[in-house]
Amino acid sequence: MTSDGTVIASISADKAHDAAGNGNPASSSTDNTVTYDTTNPDVTINQAATQADPTNASTIHFTAVFSEPVTGFDGSDVSLSGAAGATTAVVSGGPSTYDVAVKPAQPAKPAKPAKPAKPLARRRAAG
Ligand SMILES: [Ca+2]
Numbered sequence: 001m002t003s004d005g006t007v008i009a010s011i012s013a014d015k016a017h018d019a020a021g022n023g024n025p026a027s028s029s030t031d032n033t034v035t036y037d038t039t040n041p042d043v044t045i046n047q048a049a050t051q052a053d054p055t056n057a058s059t060i061h062f063t064a065v066f067s068e069p070v071t072g073f074d075g076s077d078v079s080l081s082g083a084a085g086a087t088t089a090v091v092s093g094g095p096s097t098y099d100v101a102v103k104p105a106q107p108a109k110p111a112k113p114a115k116p117a118k119p120l121a122r123r124r125a126a127g
């Protein structure tokens with residue numbers, strides 16, 4: 001094979017013969033096409049077209065565009081860096097163009113005060 005593309009197999013009539021000399025008709029198929037693909041999917045990521053910059057919004061959107069449909073791409077596949085300390089990316093969309101929603105690191109929530117234990121039911125004093 002010399003390039004990426006479809007590979008299609010078919011058999012013309014009279015390529016094989018039975019003992020009586022009858023030749024086959026042309027082949028029929030339900031799916032005789034396979035795509036030969038040796039090209040890696042390139043990817044770009046940029047701030048989304050509608051993303052304000054700078055922004056004070058709590059969610060910041062980027063757009064990842066692959067050069068062909070892909071699977072297996074999720075938030076854990078996006079590397080985040082920068083001074084704002086973003087830690088979480090959520091990926092949606094596809095199969096070629098994905099929205100990457102990034103949330104800045106949340107300030108640690110103050111721990112909830114522990115609930116006081118329920119008082120034990122008082123035992124009735126024996127008469
Ligand atoms: Ca096929």
Ligand SMILES: [Ca+2]
Pocket residue numbers: 037038039040041068
């Ligand atoms: Ca490919």
